[in-house]
Amino acid sequence: MKYETEREQLSNYLAGMGLKHTKQRDVILTTFLDSADHVSAEQLYQKVRKKAPSIGYTTVYRTLKLLVDAGLAQERRFDDGLTRYETEHAHHDHLVCLECGKIIEFNSKLIEDTQAKIAIEYDFKVLHHRHELYGHCSDCHKKDDSA
Ligand SMILES: [Zn+2]
Ligand SMILES: [Zn+2]
Known part of the structure; x- marks a missing residue:
């Protein structure tokens, strides 16, 4: 089933x-x-x-x-x-299009590793984090450019 x-x-x-x-x-x-x-x-x-x-x-x-x-x-x-x-699925962050509402998932080892280093530097115990990038997706900014 x-x-x-x-x-x-x-x-x-x-x-x-x-x-x-x-x-x-x-x-x-x-x-x-x-x-x-x-x-x-x-x-x-x-x-x-x-x-x-x-x-x-x-x-x-x-x-x-x-x-x-x-x-x-x-x-x-x-x-x-x-x-x-x-x-519920593996950890990821988001790109949010303010024009059409599209939400893209991304996962960057570089960002995750850098965060871990920053946390160590400040002796900070991270429980969770969130990255959200706001802007215009590929389809929407193409429209902006042609306008
Ligand atoms: Zn868009
Ligand atoms: Zn998601």
Whole structure:
């Protein structure tokens, strides 16, 4: 079955909370896993609605919070104020296009290593960090240039 590990992880988490893994929660989970990363609650709701029109926005929103608590999703808040969700995957940072809203993931060993050195220098114990570069993506700045 598709997403068996994720389903089990959610079931275990819900059981621990005394909650049931309902059919609705299952639809929301699989739709989320099928979605591209950095989806907002509203965007996910629009996708869920196509499969199961009876599921309301509040249910989608609450279930997303449960997915975060269960360690299946990560919440991301960029400067545009919209909260987005992505699947839990290897550490990465983001380039955010202020024109079209595109979000690109990157991972730089050089940046990570430099950060580690800075932390040592200041005897600072880093728990997590976030790099967000804001600007115009390749498609959007090409438009700027031609204008
Ligand atoms: Zn763009
Ligand atoms: Zn990401």
